[in-house]
Structures are given as C-alpha cells and as structure tokens.
Amino acid sequence: MKDFLRDQVLQALADLQRNGSVPESVPTAFVIERTRNKDHGDFAANAALLMSKAAGRKPRELAEALVGALPASPAIAKVEIAGPGFINFFLSPEAYRAQVRDVLARGAAYGRNDAGGGRKVQIEFVSANPTGPLHVGHGRGAAVGDCLARLLEATGWNVSREFYYNDAGQQIENLTTSVQLRAKGVAPGDAGWPEDGYRGEYINDVAQSYLAGDTVHADDRHVTGAKDPDDRDAIRDFAVAYLRHVQDVDLKAFGVNFDVFYLESSLYTEGKVEETVKALVDAGHTYEEDGALWLRTTDFGDDKDRVMRKAQGGYTYFLPDIAYHKTKWQRGYGRVINEQGADHHSTVTRVRAGLQALDAGIPKGWPEYVLHQMVTVMRGGEEVKLGKRAGGYVTLGDLIDEVGADATRWFLTSRKADSQLTFDIDVAREQSNDNPVYYVQYAHARVCSVRRQLGERGLEWNRDNGLAKLDRLDAAHEQDVMVALSKFPELVDVAATNLEPHLVATYLYELAAAFHAWYNAHHFIVDDADLRDARLALAEAARIVLANGLDLLGMGAPESM
Numbered sequence: 001m002k003d004f005l006r007d008q009v010l011q012a013l014a015d016l017q018r019n020g021s022v023p024e025s026v027p028t029a030f031v032i033e034r035t036r037n038k039d040h041g042d043f044a045a046n047a048a049l050l051m052s053k054a055a056g057r058k059p060r061e062l063a064e065a066l067v068g069a070l071p072a073s074p075a076i077a078k079v080e081i082a083g084p085g086f087i088n089f090f091l092s093p094e095a096y097r098a099q100v101r102d103v104l105a106r107g108a109a110y111g112r113n114d115a116g117g118g119r120k121v122q123i124e125f126v127s128a129n130p131t132g133p134l135h136v137g138h139g140r141g142a143a144v145g146d147c148l149a150r151l152l153e154a155t156g157w158n159v160s161r162e163f164y165y166n167d168a169g170q171q172i173e174n175l176t177t178s179v180q181l182r183a184k185g186v187a188p189g190d191a192g193w194p195e196d197g198y199r200g201e202y203i204n205d206v207a208q209s210y211l212a213g214d215t216v217h218a219d220d221r222h223v224t225g226a227k228d229p230d231d232r233d234a235i236r237d238f239a240v241a242y243l244r245h246v247q248d249v250d251l252k253a254f255g256v257n258f259d260v261f262y263l264e265s266s267l268y269t270e271g272k273v274e275e276t277v278k279a280l281v282d283a284g285h286t287y288e289e290d291g292a293l294w295l296r297t298t299d300f301g302d303d304k305d306r307v308m309r310k311a312q313g314g315y316t317y318f319l320p321d322i323a324y325h326k327t328k329w330q331r332g333y334g335r336v337i338n339e340q341g342a343d344h345h346s347t348v349t350r351v352r353a354g355l356q357a358l359d360a361g362i363p364k365g366w367p368e369y370v371l372h373q374m375v376t377v378m379r380g381g382e383e384v385k386l387g388k389r390a391g392g393y394v395t396l397g398d399l400i401d402e403v404g405a406d407a408t409r410w411f412l413t414s415r416k417a418d419s420q421l422t423f424d425i426d427v428a429r430e431q432s433n434d435n436p437v438y439y440v441q442y443a444h445a446r447v448c449s450v451r452r453q454l455g456e457r458g459l460e461w462n463r464d465n466g467l468a469k470l471d472r473l474d475a476a477h478e479q480d481v482m483v484a485l486s487k488f489p490e491l492v493d494v495a496a497t498n499l500e501p502h503l504v505a506t507y508l509y510e511l512a513a514a515f516h517a518w519y520n521a522h523h524f525i526v527d528d529a530d531l532r533d534a535r536l537a538l539a540e541a542a543r544i545v546l547a548n549g550l551d552l553l554g555m556g557a558p559e560s561m
Helices: 002-018 047-055 059-069 093-109 136-154 170-183 202-211 232-253 264-269 272-282 318-330 342-357 396-403 405-413 425-429 436-456 463-468 476-486 488-498 502-521 529-552
Strands: 032-034 043-045 076-082 086-091 120-124 158-165 215-218 221-224 260-263 286-289 292-295 306-309 335-341 368-372 375-379 421-424
Touching (some): 002 032, 002 043, 002 047, 047 086, 059 076, 093 476, 120 136, 136 335, 136 405, 170 202, 215 232, 264 318, 272 306, 272 318, 306 342, 318 335, 318 342, 335 342, 342 368, 375 425, 396 405, 463 529, 476 488, 488 502, 488 529
Parallel strands (some): 120 335
Antiparallel strands (some): 032 043, 215 221, 286 292, 292 306
C-alpha cells in the first residue's frame, strides 16, 4: 500500500515537472507513514515539506499542486492537506477489499517479496562450544537466528545457515580432562578435580559411553569410544562428537537446521590461521612488543591494539575469529550476519578491525551483528534452574520438554533481541488468552473450526461469491481485520530490513486480537449466503496470514486446539 501511494505521488510530481510547475531537480526522497489517528486518514506523506525548497514553493502550496495532479484511483476515497503541508490519504473500502483478494490469490506467498534478488547471505548463529548441552541463551540465539533466516528468505535472499563449532582451545582441554577424570572414577568434589572442570552429570554420561565403546554420530563424523581412559586424543574426539550430537538433537527438536557446520580446528589443520597472520604482517598492520605479536587495531577504530600471538606462544581467541571470517568472505558471502550473545559485544569492533587490516577489500561494518541479551526463566514468581544434569543451568531441552517447541520459540523471539527476557513457564503452559502463543494459534484454529462447522451443517463456502460480495463487510470489526491484513507485507519487509523478528510476533498478536474481537461480535455461519461467503473469505484470509506469520517464526498453525 505504501508503494502504491508513493507511486501516486511520483506520478503527480512527474506531471508537475512536465508542465513546468516544478523543476526537474526536485528530490524524490520522502516518507509515507500510516497515521495514528484515523481522523488524519490512513496514510500521510511528507513529500511537499521535503520538496518545497528545491521546488521554490511554500510546502502547503506545493502540497495543493501535488494533490491536484494525483491520478484518479478507486483505492483513494479522498485526500486532505494538513498542517504545514502533509498529504493525508483516506483509502476507500475497496482498497482493503483488494488486499483480501490478494491474500487469497497468493496464499502462502502473501507477504513475500524478491527484494534480496537472490543475493547470498550467510547467517551464523548458536555456535556453541561443544562442551555441554545448549542452554537457554543458546536457545534464544537459535530462535532469533532461524527467524532471521526465514525472514531473509521471505524477502528474496539466498540464505545459508552456519554453525561454528569452537572445537579447539582451552575449554576443549578442560572438557577432555573432565571426561577423563570421570572415566577414572574421579568426581566433582573429589581430590584432584580441577577448579575449572565441568561438573554436570552429563560429563559422566560421556565418560561411561566412551568406556562402553559406543559409536556416536555428529554431523560429519562417526566416532567410536576407544575405552582407554589414558588416551586423551581419543577422549577429546569422542567427547566433542558426543556433545555435538546432543546439541544437534535439541536443535532438531527445536526445528532448527543448518546448511554448514564449520569447525574451528579446521582453521589450524588447513593452515588458515597461519595464512591470516602472514596476511596481516604483510599488510603492515602488526608489530612485536614484549615478545608478543600485536595487531594495530586502533588504526581501524578499536580502543587499543590487540595481541595476536602471546609471548609464551599460542594465539589469542580473536585471531581464529579473523581467520574464520576471512573464509566467509572468500566463500563469496558479500553479506554476513552473526547472531550471538551480548557477551560478544567487545569482539565486534576488533573482528571488524582485523578484517580491515587484511586489506582484502572487505567493506567497513562487515559482518553485521545481532546480539541477544540473557534470559531469566521463572516459575511461580521465582527464578528456576531446571538442568540438574547440565550442572545447574536451564537447557534448551528443558524448556522444550516443559512447554513445547512452539511456545519456546515464541517467548524467545517475541521481544527485541537486545532486551533482557523473562521466560515465564507458567504463562507459556496456560491454555488461555493470557498466553500469547495460545491466543495467536487459537485464532488460526478458530477459522478451521468454522470451516468444519460449515461442513457439519451441510453447507459449502462459495469462494468466488465471497470475493465478489466483500462489499457486504461493513462492520467496524471487519474493517479492523482488513486493515491488519494489509499491514503484513510491509511488516515482513521492515522486520527483514531491520533484522527484528520480534516485530512478527507483535504483529501476529495484533492480528489475532482483531480477529477474536470480530469472531466474538459476529456470527460467521448465517442464513444470508452472500454475507456468509464474504465473512468466510475474510476469515480464510486471516487464517492464511496467521499461518504465514507463524511460519516466519518457525511455529505451527494448528487446525484444532
């Protein structure tokens, strides 16, 4: 609708330019916004205010000229000029009825566009260390990252989902030591248990499986336990594979899949880290001091230079990050989005600085980041810690077991990612209007129920007649539903552009509220066939949009509840 109105204004401007009323140099940058007050119409344009200086005319005078040159359209009931020169558009009922027809014509494609033009984008998310089950923070990253992928696919991008496994470094050594000690009968709290050892009971599960000679399957490999508690290499390989499998099981239960699993260890075995060091040295952005190799990241906006190679040997953690992102660029991803926890905030500047220091043509501000805040899980008004086997933290699997995958997804995506989130298990389990998940999915189920009731009464919905008789829908509740439906394509575009999937959840709740209000105020299966068919057409349009929106969140659209 905004695109349509923008085109109307541009046609009016072109007409004024043709007759010499305004110069050709008048800029065409202006905004069309939905109004908050219906007395001011449905949409407002600030075109006259932004064009007036270049046009050499007062804003209100230019607004009058533009309105006078607007092409006639059955979608526009009237146009008014407000204040210093805002152009307010009042849409006709037919404009919204046309949206209903568009919904039914396009079905699952309604709301989708090809703005991305098939361009490649990689989204990296979750990327948890394979040292334990996924916790609720990882779950939020999984939900947000997957929804971002769905939104970008819906707007025409060619999306690749990637999981980066940090299977090298000190945490993996701590994991290996912990499993080895449990395999030898040493438990947390016993003499000799390291302070930084992993204490969850799952470590003992890994140890016992290794000693039993079990074979575990993890994405790209199958590893069999060597049974030898002294073979650290074998223990390391088995533990990493075992826990990668555990994480993969939770992700699949959550409906999250990946196209690529990238191992940090491969950066070393394939020489990518050494190549990156050489490239940075050759580019002249490094220096040695106190026995360490430094990267001059302050040249690229960092607050201080960073050590790449420590004096005692070994690389700091951000160097493999640079090497990893270099591979993303080399793989042809002109756009990369990293969805990570807020604790990665400090790495954003230094990773970008390191990539700029490569002098490889990587744009500034690449990659993009979406950072999510922590999640607090509550029950009965108190914070809970469900994951005893995980060592005291709440796991993604815990939440799925407690409330189901759909409710977990909703609550982890329904607020902006950079805001802290409270996950109330009691609310998520309720089957009432107080539970937003239930409220939205129930709206979809209600439409399906009406269709079943229609069949039980021996009646049929005449779709074509319903679309032809949409003018019968003149009740305020019906207008509210039509207006809500018309917002969906715009909503999808904005959510994808801003990388804000929570906007989808907010929209679905508003659409469900409009539908429930209409359903509660009017009977759908009435004796008047024309009115009945028209109401069922609008109800079906609402069902389609609810299903499309729920799909963007990775959630189901149940037919009964």
